Amino acid sequence: MADWLDRLFGRQTTSANSAKERLKLVLINDRTDLTPSELESLKNELLEVISRYIEIDPDAVNISMMQEGREQRLLADIPLKPTRRRR
Amino acid sequence: MTATVVTVSSGKGGVGKTTTSANLAVALAMSGQKVVCIDADIGLRNLDVILGLENRIVYDLVDVVEGRCRLRQAMIRDKRLPELYLIPAAQTRDKSAVTPSDMVRLADELRSEVDWIIIDCPAGIERGFRNALAPADMVIVVTNPEVSAVRDADRIIGLVEAEEKGPVRLIINRVNPEMVKRGDMLAADDVLELLAVELIGIIPEDDHVVVSANRGQPVALDPRTRAGTAFHNIARRLNGEQVPFMDLDGRKGVLGWLTRIVRPGGN
Numbered sequence: 001m002a003d004w005l006d007r008l009f010g011r012q013t014t015s016a017n018s019a020k021e022r023l024k025l026v027l028i029n030d031r032t033d034l035t036p037s038e039l040e041s042l043k044n045e046l047l048e049v050i051s052r053y054i055e056i057d058p059d060a061v062n063i064s065m066m067q068e069g070r071e072q073r074l075l076a077d078i079p080l081k082p083t084r085r086r087r
Numbered sequence: 088m089t090a091t092v093v094t095v096s097s098g099k100g101g102v103g104k105t106t107t108s109a110n111l112a113v114a115l116a117m118s119g120q121k122v123v124c125i126d127a128d129i130g131l132r133n134l135d136v137i138l139g140l141e142n143r144i145v146y147d148l149v150d151v152v153e154g155r156c157r158l159r160q161a162m163i164r165d166k167r168l169p170e171l172y173l174i175p176a177a178q179t180r181d182k183s184a185v186t187p188s189d190m191v192r193l194a195d196e197l198r199s200e201v202d203w204i205i206i207d208c209p210a211g212i213e214r215g216f217r218n219a220l221a222p223a224d225m226v227i228v229v230t231n232p233e234v235s236a237v238r239d240a241d242r243i244i245g246l247v248e249a250e251e252k253g254p255v256r257l258i259i260n261r262v263n264p265e266m267v268k269r270g271d272m273l274a275a276d277d278v279l280e281l282l283a284v285e286l287i288g289i290i291p292e293d294d295h296v297v298v299s300a301n302r303g304q305p306v307a308l309d310p311r312t313r314a315g316t317a318f319h320n321i322a323r324r325l326n327g328e329q330v331p332f333m334d335l336d337g338r339k340g341v342l343g344w345l346t347r348i349v350r351p352g353g354n
Contacts, residue, residue, distance in 0.1 A: 014270025019234050020277050026234075027241050027281060069283045070248070 028065045031072050039065070046076065055081040088121065092194050092204045093325070094223035096247075098239030100210030102231045103260040106296060108207035109137040110307040110315075111227075114322035116171035117307070120202040123162060123172045125193075127219040128209035129184060132176035139303020140165060140173050149177035152189045158196055167308065172201075182214040187221035194222035203325075212246060220252060227287065229258045232273035241282055256287035258321065263292045264335045275335060288321035290314055291335050 029035060034042070043063045050056055062077040095108045105128075112124040126134035129149065135141040146161040151174070158174075165171040177184065190206075197204055206223065209215035220226065226247045230240035244255045259275050266272035275289050293314035299306040307318040313333075320330045 016267070016270045016273050016277065019273050020281065023234055023237055023281050026238055030238065030242060031245065067283075070244070 024067070028067065028072065032065065050078060057081055088199060088202055090123075090194075090198045090201045090204045091325075092198075092206065092222050092224045093227060094206045094208055094219045094225070094252075095227045095229060096208035096216060096219065096243055097210065097229045097236070098212065098243040099230075099236050102229050102236050103290070103296075104210070104229050105133045105137050105207050106300065106305075107227070107229050107258060107260065107290075107318075108205050109134060109305045110318040111322060111325070112138075112171060112203070112205045113168065113305045113307040114310075114319045115203050115205075115325065116165070116168040117310075117319075118322060118326070119170065120326075121170045121200070122203045122205060123174060123197055123201050124205040124207065125174045126176035126207050127185075127190070127215060128207060129176045129215065130178065130181045131209065132178050134207050135163075135173060135175045136303060137300055138165065138173055138305060140175075141303070144175050147175045147177040148193075149180050149184045151193065152185050158193065182209065182218065185218050187217050190218045191222045212242070216243075216246075220247065220250060223252050225256065226252050227256045227258055228284070229260050230278065230282075231261045232259060232267075232275070232278055237273070237278055237281060244282060244284055255284045257282060257284045258288040258290065259286070260290045261292045262289055262335045267335065275332070286332070287324050288317060289332050289335055290317040291333065 043061075046063065047056070047058055047061060051058075056078055060079045064075050066073045066075050093111070095104050095111070097104045108124055112122045116122045124134060124138075125148065126132050127148070128134075135144060140163050143163050146156040148161065150156045151158050151161045161174050162172040163175065165173065194204055204222075206219045208219035228240050228243050228247070230236045240257070244253075247253055247255050257279070259278050262275060263272055267274045275286070279286055291313045293306070293312060295306050295309070295312040296314050299308070306312050306315045309315050310319050317333060320333075323330045
């Protein structure tokens with residue numbers, strides 16, 4: 001009964017939910033042939049290149065892998081810092 | 088007649104590929120269509136025992152490919168269903184005895200004579216899989232609602248699409264409605280969302296499958312069983328009929344429960 005109440009109020013993740021969440025990540029890695037650490041360095045290098053040209057706030061950047069049907073998409077949301085005109 | 092070649096694969100072993108191949112063949116043959124099933128799992132043949140035809144093997148797939156017999160001689164006719172034939176795999180050879188082009192030639196020779204050619208693919212992604220994939224007009228991927236089976240299914244789907252043999256049709260096998268209800272098993276919807284392919288069947292876990300395998304009488308021979316009904320539904324969908332899926336999520340409450348009581352075979 002306590003188990004049931006926990007689930008009702010979302011206090012406990014069911015094993016099916018864990019399976020689904022874990023599979024989501026595994027499938028992204030399998031499909032892109034990219035390990036989580038490679039994805040991390042991709043992000044870092046990307047930021048490095050971008051900040052050579054424009055000023056960005058690294059903490060506000062959000063780079064993630066999205067699934068659309070069977071297609072993978074690399075999404076990058078990179079807010080720019082307000083710039084002082086150089087010219 | 089121009090046969091449709093259906094290859095049944097899964098990646099992972101033990102998810103019910105051979106059972107699915109046998110029962111789809113039986114269900115299609117029971118609807119009056121002419122069906123040949125081919126066991127492409129050379130060295131580990133099993134379709135013969137699942138169909139209960141193991142005592143009638145004289146020639147096998149490798150004998151045909153290597154010219155020791157004519158194609159006709161290797162086709163074992165099922166006495167229960169005169170429109171059903173099996174071409175068994177060789178047991179004492181390995182997968183390299185057959186090439187993908189051998190399989191294409193064999194399927195082409197059969198195409199004009201039957202309605203369906205069902206190829207039971209071996210587990211794995213090596214030669215045996217390539218052999219079974221080569222002549223396919225349609226690929227069915229069988230999976231279970233479990234992490235390892237879903238992961239391997241995704242890999243197979245990717246390979247099939249890369250070979251331009253898609254779109255893949257998915258069968259989710261061995262769904263236990265009680266466990267799904269408790270949240271201890273992935274629901275069919277979850278698996279579909281993860282794999283993002285077209286669903287063609289959901290098969291409930293059913294003790295009759297083991298019992299029928301013990302006897303060599305595929306469960307589809309008895310359409311009153313839950314699994315038997317599910318296989319007949321898939322056969323009907325393969326023939327273009329719109330058949331609603333069984334509700335195995337246990338999420339539809341009293342109405343779903345009542346429906347099951349009134350129609351024990353599902354819908």
